[in-house]
Amino acid sequence: MxxxxxxxxxxxxxxxxxxxxxxxxxxxxxxxxxxxxxxxxxxxxxxxxxxxxxxxxxxxxxxxxxxxxxxxxxxxxxxxxxxxxxxxxxxxxxxxxxxxxxxxxxxxxxxxxxxxxxxxxxxxxxxxxxxxxxxDTHDDDPLSNERALEIEVEEGLVSGPFEDPNEPGNERART
Known part of the structure; x- marks a missing residue:
């Protein structure tokens, strides 16, 4: 069991x-x-x-x-x-x-x-x-939505209106 x-x-x-x-x-x-x-x-x-x-x-x-x-x-x-x-x-x-x-x-x-x-x-x-x-389980994604968002933000993968394009790691926001 x-x-x-x-x-x-x-x-x-x-x-x-x-x-x-x-x-x-x-x-x-x-x-x-x-x-x-x-x-x-x-x-x-x-x-x-x-x-x-x-x-x-x-x-x-x-x-x-x-x-x-x-x-x-x-x-x-x-x-x-x-x-x-x-x-x-x-x-x-x-x-x-x-x-x-x-x-x-x-x-x-x-x-x-x-x-x-x-x-x-x-x-x-x-x-x-x-x-x-x-x-609670998350069958479709091993990471919870909140944790997945944290990972994306930490890795600089999310671009949006609040990003500073001049900050290191935000190269995507400058393009």
Whole structure:
């Protein structure tokens, strides 16, 4: 799985994060917001009797939503996990880790896990939301337009009404 294009920030002055990042500096791009995903199948029925099973299916739904919006798991910059049993979530961390990595790889965005009284979806034990940022790309030109203009100006290739024809390097402006 590709590395994230965003910068993770984990200051040494904070406790070492395990399974998340303290902060993410986002590369400019297109923002994708993924609404609350539970363990619902395409027919609308819930699947999974345990929190781990539901987490697995809900995270799969998150990735499906991301990909259909043109994003990948490495573009996720923020994730929120809501569960009706934070004690069960905490007790299953060693099992949840491999499930998470199967869907998301070793990309750990800024995350929070929240214990809630109940979720809107009947029978749901977990609901996941996230935000992803797909970086801007310039498929037609490897240099951005702004950078290409800087290169042209630096090399004296641009002529225009503001050039001084007597300045060294502006020979073209004199012709």
């Amino acid at each position: 590709a590395q994230t294009p965003h910068e993770t920030v984990n200051p040494l002055t904070l406790a070492e994060p395990v399974g998340y990042s303290h902060a993410i500096v986002v590369t400019p791009g297109r923002t994708v917001f993924v609404g609350g995903q539970t363990a619902r199948r395409t027919d609308g029925s819930m699947t999974g009797d345990t929190l781990v099973q539901q987490f697995d299916h809900a995270l799969g739904n998150v990735v499906e939503a991301l990909r259909n919006a043109g994003a990948e798991p490495v573009h996720v910059v923020d994730m929120r996990i809501h569960t009706t049993s934070i004690s069960t979530y905490r007790a299953n961390l060693k099992t949840l880790g491999p499930v998470y990595r199967r869907h998301m790889g070793r990309h750990y965005p800024a995350m929070s896990a929240l214990g809630v009284h109940e979720l809107l979806e009947r029978g749901a034990l977990v609901e996941i939301t996230c935000t992803a940022v797909v970086p």
